[in-house]
Amino acid sequence: MTPTFKNILVPTDFSEPGSNALKIAIELCKKHTAVLHLLYVVENRYIVTAPAPEIAMSALITEIDQKARSRLYGEYESIIKTHQISVQIHMPTGIPYDEICQAASEMPIDLIVIGTHGASGINKSGMGTTAYGILKNCIKPVLTIPPNFEAWEFKKILFPIRPVQGLKAKYEFLNTFLKNNDAAIHFATLCLEDEDKEELLFNNKEELYEFLAMQKNSNFSFNKKLYICKNYSEKVLLLSEILDVDLVVINSTFYYEWIQFMVGPFTQQVVNYSKVPVLSFRQGIDIYNNHNKQKKQPELNKASLLQK
Numbered sequence: 584m585t586p587t588f589k590n591i592l593v594p595t596d597f598s599e600p601g602s603n604a605l606k607i608a609i610e611l612c613k614k615h616t617a618v619l620h621l622l623y624v625v626e627n628r629y630i631v632t633a634p635a636p637e638i639a640m641s642a643l644i645t646e647i648d649q650k651a652r653s654r655l656y657g658e659y660e661s662i663i664k665t666h667q668i669s670v671q672i673h674m675p676t677g678i679p680y681d682e683i684c685q686a687a688s689e690m691p692i693d694l695i696v697i698g699t700h701g702a703s704g705i706n707k708s709g710m711g712t713t714a715y716g717i718l719k720n721c722i723k724p725v726l727t728i729p730p731n732f733e734a735w736e737f738k739k740i741l742f743p744i745r746p747v748q749g750l751k752a753k754y755e756f757l758n759t760f761l762k763n764n765d766a767a768i769h770f771a772t773l774c775l776e777d778e779d780k781e782e783l784l785f786n787n788k789e790e791l792y793e794f795l796a797m798q799k800n801s802n803f804s805f806n807k808k809l810y811i812c813k814n815y816s817e818k819v820l821l822l823s824e825i826l827d828v829d830l831v832v833i834n835s836t837f838y839y840e841w842i843q844f845m846v847g848p849f850t851q852q853v854v855n856y857s858k859v860p861v862l863s864f865r866q867g868i869d870i871y872n873n874h875n876k877q878k879k880q881p882e883l884n885k886a887s888l889l890q891k
Contacts, residue, residue, distance in 0.1 A: 586756045592620040592723075593691045594683045594713070597654060600698030604728040605658075606862075609666050609698040610735040614762060617693070618669040619662065622686055624679040625656050648676075680716025687723045694760070695725045699854060718863055720849055724756060725863045727854050737761065737830040737860070743771045743819045753864055754797055759831055760862070761803070769826055770807035773815055780809065815854035823857060831862045 593608045595601040605621070610764055612619045652674065659672045695802050707790040718725055742757070744750060757768075774780045812818035823831050833850060833871055854861050 586752075586759045587691075588615045588617060588692065588693045588759050588762075590620060590692050590694075591615075592622060592683070592687055592690070592695045592789050594624070594679065594695070594697055594717075595658070596623070596679075596713075598698070600700055600728070600730055602696035602698075602856040603730070603733070604696050606733070607726075609662065609668065609729055609734040611694075611696070612668045612731075613666065617673060620671050620673060620676070620690065620692065621655065621658060621662070622673040622683060624682045625651055625674060626679065628821075637880055650685055653680055655668060660718045664705060672681050679713045680720065683713070683717055684721040687843050692723050695721060695723055696728065697725065697845065698728045700728075713856070715851065718854065718865065722865070725855075727861045727863065729858060729860065732858070735762065736827055738766050739761070739826065739828040740766055740830045740832060741771060741819070741826060741828040742832045743773055743800045743815070743822070745773060751797060753832070756864075757862070758801060758803075766803050768803050768805040769822075769828070770805060771819070772807065772809045773818060774809060776811055776813055777852050780811070783843050793877070797868055816849045816856075820856055823859060824832055829859050831857055831859060 590609050591612055593601075593605050595605060608619060611617065653675060655672055659670055660669050664670065673686060675686065683695070686692070695717060695730070697714055697717060714727060718727075740757070740761075742754075763823075809820055819831065822828075831853065833853060850865075851862060854863070
Protein backbone atom coordinates (compact mmCIF):
# COMPACT_ATOMS: atom_id res chain seq x y z
CA MET A 584 0.00 0.00 0.00
CA THR A 585 1.31 3.43 -0.97
CA PRO A 586 0.78 6.45 1.33
CA THR A 587 -1.65 9.03 0.01
CA PHE A 588 -1.01 12.74 0.03
CA LYS A 589 -4.28 14.41 -0.81
CA ASN A 590 -5.30 16.32 2.34
CA ILE A 591 -3.18 18.75 4.36
CA LEU A 592 -4.43 20.18 7.65
CA VAL A 593 -3.16 23.60 8.75
CA PRO A 594 -4.20 24.83 12.20
CA THR A 595 -4.07 28.61 12.38
CA ASP A 596 -4.33 31.20 15.13
CA PHE A 597 -3.67 34.08 12.69
CA SER A 598 -0.21 34.59 14.23
CA GLU A 599 2.98 35.14 12.22
CA PRO A 600 4.23 31.55 12.74
CA GLY A 601 0.83 30.23 11.71
CA SER A 602 0.77 32.40 8.59
CA ASN A 603 4.26 31.26 7.66
CA ALA A 604 3.25 27.60 7.98
CA LEU A 605 0.17 28.30 5.86
CA LYS A 606 2.32 29.67 3.02
CA ILE A 607 4.39 26.49 2.93
CA ALA A 608 1.28 24.30 3.16
CA ILE A 609 -0.27 26.11 0.20
CA GLU A 610 2.79 25.35 -1.93
CA LEU A 611 2.70 21.71 -0.86
CA CYS A 612 -0.97 21.56 -1.84
CA LYS A 613 -0.10 22.91 -5.28
CA LYS A 614 2.67 20.37 -5.69
CA HIS A 615 0.50 17.41 -4.71
CA THR A 616 -2.87 18.73 -5.96
CA ALA A 617 -4.04 18.31 -2.38
CA VAL A 618 -6.96 19.83 -0.49
CA LEU A 619 -6.01 22.42 2.11
CA HIS A 620 -7.94 22.10 5.37
CA LEU A 621 -7.66 25.37 7.27
CA LEU A 622 -8.72 25.00 10.89
CA TYR A 623 -9.22 27.56 13.64
CA VAL A 624 -10.19 26.48 17.15
CA VAL A 625 -12.35 28.78 19.26
CA GLU A 626 -11.03 28.15 22.75
CA ASN A 627 -13.64 27.50 25.42
CA ARG A 628 -11.26 28.20 28.30
CA TYR A 629 -12.19 31.61 29.72
CA ILE A 630 -12.30 32.91 33.27
CA VAL A 631 -15.03 35.47 33.78
CA THR A 632 -15.79 37.31 37.00
CA ALA A 633 -19.08 39.16 36.84
CA PRO A 634 -22.41 39.32 38.69
CA ALA A 635 -23.87 37.10 35.96
CA PRO A 636 -20.88 35.09 34.71
CA GLU A 637 -22.93 32.96 32.31
CA ILE A 638 -24.07 36.12 30.47
CA ALA A 639 -20.57 37.58 30.31
CA MET A 640 -19.20 34.26 29.14
CA SER A 641 -21.79 34.00 26.37
CA ALA A 642 -21.14 37.56 25.16
CA LEU A 643 -17.38 37.05 25.14
CA ILE A 644 -17.52 33.78 23.21
CA THR A 645 -20.01 35.23 20.72
CA GLU A 646 -17.75 38.21 20.00
CA ILE A 647 -14.64 36.04 19.59
CA ASP A 648 -16.59 33.58 17.48
CA GLN A 649 -17.86 36.24 15.07
CA LYS A 650 -14.44 37.85 14.64
CA ALA A 651 -12.78 34.50 14.05
CA ARG A 652 -15.42 33.42 11.53
CA SER A 653 -14.98 36.62 9.56
CA ARG A 654 -11.19 36.35 9.57
CA LEU A 655 -11.21 32.65 8.68
CA TYR A 656 -13.50 33.23 5.74
CA GLY A 657 -11.29 36.11 4.63
CA GLU A 658 -8.31 33.71 4.56
CA TYR A 659 -10.43 31.20 2.64
CA GLU A 660 -11.44 33.71 -0.05
CA SER A 661 -7.88 35.03 -0.39
CA ILE A 662 -6.38 31.55 -0.86
CA ILE A 663 -9.04 30.53 -3.39
CA LYS A 664 -8.57 33.72 -5.40
CA THR A 665 -4.78 33.84 -5.29
CA HIS A 666 -3.75 30.19 -5.48
CA GLN A 667 -6.66 28.34 -7.13
CA ILE A 668 -6.46 25.30 -4.86
CA SER A 669 -9.21 23.35 -3.11
CA VAL A 670 -9.81 24.66 0.42
CA GLN A 671 -12.04 23.53 3.26
CA ILE A 672 -12.39 25.50 6.48
CA HIS A 673 -13.22 24.16 9.92
CA MET A 674 -13.98 25.96 13.15
CA PRO A 675 -14.55 23.71 16.17
CA THR A 676 -14.75 24.90 19.76
CA GLY A 677 -12.59 23.40 22.48
CA ILE A 678 -8.97 23.01 23.51
CA PRO A 679 -6.81 23.60 20.41
CA TYR A 680 -4.59 20.52 20.36
CA ASP A 681 -7.51 18.24 21.29
CA GLU A 682 -9.65 19.58 18.45
CA ILE A 683 -6.78 19.47 15.96
CA CYS A 684 -5.97 15.85 16.81
CA GLN A 685 -9.64 14.91 16.62
CA ALA A 686 -10.06 16.59 13.24
CA ALA A 687 -6.96 14.82 11.91
CA SER A 688 -8.28 11.46 13.04
CA GLU A 689 -11.83 11.96 11.73
CA MET A 690 -10.83 13.27 8.32
CA PRO A 691 -8.54 11.62 5.73
CA ILE A 692 -5.66 13.93 6.65
CA ASP A 693 -2.25 12.92 5.33
CA LEU A 694 -0.15 15.67 6.95
CA ILE A 695 -0.47 18.41 9.55
CA VAL A 696 1.57 21.57 8.99
CA ILE A 697 1.99 23.87 11.99
CA GLY A 698 4.21 26.84 12.81
CA THR A 699 6.26 27.02 15.99
CA HIS A 700 7.74 29.89 17.96
CA GLY A 701 11.05 28.11 18.49
CA ALA A 702 13.06 28.18 21.70
CA SER A 703 13.25 31.97 21.55
CA GLY A 704 9.48 32.33 21.63
CA ILE A 705 7.40 33.72 24.47
CA ASN A 706 7.00 30.29 26.00
CA LYS A 707 10.39 29.16 27.29
CA SER A 708 9.45 25.56 26.61
CA GLY A 709 9.72 26.51 22.98
CA MET A 710 7.10 24.98 20.76
CA GLY A 711 4.20 25.80 23.06
CA THR A 712 1.31 23.80 24.45
CA THR A 713 -0.62 23.37 21.19
CA ALA A 714 2.27 22.14 19.03
CA TYR A 715 3.55 19.88 21.79
CA GLY A 716 0.07 18.44 22.34
CA ILE A 717 -0.26 17.69 18.61
CA LEU A 718 3.13 15.99 18.41
CA LYS A 719 2.43 13.94 21.50
CA ASN A 720 -1.11 12.84 20.72
CA CYS A 721 -1.82 13.00 16.99
CA ILE A 722 -1.53 9.81 14.96
CA LYS A 723 -0.72 11.61 11.71
CA PRO A 724 2.64 12.93 10.45
CA VAL A 725 3.35 16.50 11.55
CA LEU A 726 5.53 19.06 9.76
CA THR A 727 6.63 21.82 12.14
CA ILE A 728 7.84 25.07 10.59
CA PRO A 729 10.30 27.23 12.58
CA PRO A 730 10.09 31.04 12.57
CA ASN A 731 11.28 32.84 9.43
CA PHE A 732 11.68 29.67 7.37
CA GLU A 733 10.11 30.18 3.94
CA ALA A 734 11.45 27.55 1.52
CA TRP A 735 9.05 24.73 0.73
CA GLU A 736 11.04 22.53 -1.65
CA PHE A 737 13.25 20.26 0.40
CA LYS A 738 16.50 19.29 -1.32
CA LYS A 739 18.74 18.14 1.53
CA ILE A 740 17.19 15.88 4.14
CA LEU A 741 18.58 14.46 7.37
CA PHE A 742 16.91 11.20 8.36
CA PRO A 743 18.21 10.08 11.79
CA ILE A 744 17.18 6.48 12.40
CA ARG A 745 17.24 3.67 14.88
CA PRO A 746 17.35 0.18 13.35
CA VAL A 747 13.86 -0.88 14.44
CA GLN A 748 10.52 -1.71 12.84
CA GLY A 749 8.71 1.04 11.02
CA LEU A 750 11.50 2.40 8.81
CA LYS A 751 9.90 1.17 5.60
CA ALA A 752 6.61 2.98 6.18
CA LYS A 753 8.38 6.23 7.11
CA TYR A 754 10.56 6.07 4.02
CA GLU A 755 7.56 5.39 1.77
CA PHE A 756 5.83 8.43 3.21
CA LEU A 757 8.94 10.57 2.68
CA ASN A 758 9.16 9.33 -0.90
CA THR A 759 5.57 10.45 -1.52
CA PHE A 760 6.11 13.73 0.34
CA LEU A 761 9.16 14.66 -1.75
CA LYS A 762 7.42 13.50 -4.94
CA ASN A 763 10.47 12.46 -6.91
CA ASN A 764 12.40 15.68 -6.73
CA ASP A 765 16.19 15.74 -6.84
CA ALA A 766 16.60 15.45 -3.08
CA ALA A 767 19.67 14.11 -1.31
CA ILE A 768 19.00 12.14 1.88
CA HIS A 769 21.54 11.53 4.63
CA PHE A 770 20.61 8.52 6.76
CA ALA A 771 22.23 8.85 10.18
CA THR A 772 22.04 5.66 12.24
CA LEU A 773 22.29 6.67 15.90
CA CYS A 774 23.81 4.53 18.61
CA LEU A 775 24.56 5.42 22.22
CA GLU A 776 28.11 5.09 23.49
CA ASP A 777 27.26 2.30 25.91
CA GLU A 778 25.29 0.24 23.38
CA ASP A 779 26.53 -2.86 21.61
CA LYS A 780 26.11 -1.56 18.08
CA GLU A 781 26.87 -4.93 16.43
CA GLU A 782 24.11 -6.61 18.43
CA LEU A 783 21.72 -3.73 17.79
CA LEU A 784 22.23 -3.94 14.03
CA PHE A 785 22.16 -7.76 13.95
CA ASN A 786 18.88 -7.98 15.87
CA ASN A 787 17.20 -5.76 13.29
CA LYS A 788 19.01 -6.92 10.16
CA GLU A 789 15.86 -7.90 8.23
CA GLU A 790 14.33 -4.47 8.69
CA LEU A 791 17.59 -2.80 7.68
CA TYR A 792 18.04 -4.98 4.57
CA GLU A 793 14.54 -4.17 3.39
CA PHE A 794 15.13 -0.49 4.12
CA LEU A 795 18.40 -0.46 2.14
CA ALA A 796 16.76 -2.26 -0.79
CA MET A 797 14.10 0.47 -0.97
CA GLN A 798 16.77 3.15 -1.12
CA LYS A 799 18.50 1.50 -4.09
CA ASN A 800 15.23 1.58 -6.04
CA SER A 801 14.46 5.23 -5.25
CA ASN A 802 15.09 8.31 -7.37
CA PHE A 803 17.00 10.08 -4.61
CA SER A 804 20.69 10.31 -3.99
CA PHE A 805 21.59 9.16 -0.49
CA ASN A 806 24.38 8.29 1.85
CA LYS A 807 24.41 6.65 5.24
CA LYS A 808 26.63 6.65 8.28
CA LEU A 809 26.65 5.24 11.80
CA TYR A 810 27.11 7.80 14.57
CA ILE A 811 28.03 7.05 18.17
CA CYS A 812 26.68 9.75 20.48
CA LYS A 813 25.90 10.66 24.07
CA ASN A 814 22.71 12.55 23.33
CA TYR A 815 20.34 11.94 20.41
CA SER A 816 18.88 15.43 20.08
CA GLU A 817 22.25 17.22 20.32
CA LYS A 818 23.66 14.97 17.61
CA VAL A 819 20.72 15.50 15.28
CA LEU A 820 20.81 19.27 15.69
CA LEU A 821 24.57 19.34 15.15
CA LEU A 822 24.31 17.20 12.01
CA SER A 823 21.51 19.35 10.60
CA GLU A 824 23.77 22.40 10.79
CA ILE A 825 26.95 20.68 9.60
CA LEU A 826 25.16 19.12 6.62
CA ASP A 827 23.18 22.33 5.97
CA VAL A 828 19.92 20.44 5.47
CA ASP A 829 16.51 21.99 4.92
CA LEU A 830 14.43 19.19 6.46
CA VAL A 831 14.88 16.82 9.40
CA VAL A 832 12.81 13.63 9.46
CA ILE A 833 12.33 12.16 12.93
CA ASN A 834 11.74 8.44 12.97
CA SER A 835 10.23 8.14 16.43
CA THR A 836 8.61 4.72 16.38
CA PHE A 837 10.53 2.93 19.08
CA TYR A 838 9.99 0.44 21.82
CA TYR A 839 9.13 1.82 25.24
CA GLU A 840 12.72 1.52 26.49
CA TRP A 841 13.53 4.17 23.89
CA ILE A 842 10.86 6.53 25.14
CA GLN A 843 13.40 9.38 25.31
CA PHE A 844 13.63 9.21 21.52
CA MET A 845 9.90 9.71 21.12
CA VAL A 846 7.83 12.72 22.06
CA GLY A 847 9.48 14.19 25.13
CA PRO A 848 13.08 15.32 25.49
CA PHE A 849 14.20 14.28 21.99
CA THR A 850 11.34 15.56 19.86
CA GLN A 851 10.83 18.66 21.97
CA GLN A 852 14.49 19.66 21.79
CA VAL A 853 14.80 18.99 18.06
CA VAL A 854 11.63 20.91 17.18
CA ASN A 855 12.49 23.75 19.56
CA TYR A 856 16.02 24.33 18.33
CA SER A 857 15.94 23.20 14.72
CA LYS A 858 16.39 26.03 12.24
CA VAL A 859 14.67 23.98 9.55
CA PRO A 860 11.32 22.16 9.36
CA VAL A 861 10.96 18.85 11.17
CA LEU A 862 8.77 16.04 9.84
CA SER A 863 7.75 13.98 12.88
CA PHE A 864 6.24 10.54 13.28
CA ARG A 865 5.13 9.27 16.66
CA GLN A 866 4.59 5.70 17.83
CA GLY A 867 1.50 4.13 16.30
CA ILE A 868 1.50 6.65 13.44
CA ASP A 869 -1.26 6.24 10.85
CA ILE A 870 0.53 6.72 7.53
CA TYR A 871 -1.77 4.56 5.44
CA ASN A 872 -5.11 6.33 5.75
CA ASN A 873 -8.19 4.12 5.86
CA HIS A 874 -10.68 6.57 4.46
CA ASN A 875 -13.60 4.21 4.81
CA LYS A 876 -13.30 4.25 8.59
CA GLN A 877 -12.93 7.98 8.92
CA LYS A 878 -15.71 10.49 9.30
CA LYS A 879 -15.28 13.56 7.16
CA GLN A 880 -16.11 16.86 8.80
CA PRO A 881 -18.47 18.98 6.71
CA GLU A 882 -16.91 21.86 4.85
CA LEU A 883 -17.96 25.28 6.09
CA ASN A 884 -19.46 27.36 3.29
CA LYS A 885 -20.06 31.07 3.34
CA ALA A 886 -23.61 30.79 4.62
CA SER A 887 -22.77 28.47 7.52
CA LEU A 888 -19.63 30.39 8.39
CA LEU A 889 -21.44 33.68 8.78
CA GLN A 890 -24.24 32.26 10.87
CA LYS A 891 -24.33 33.43 14.46
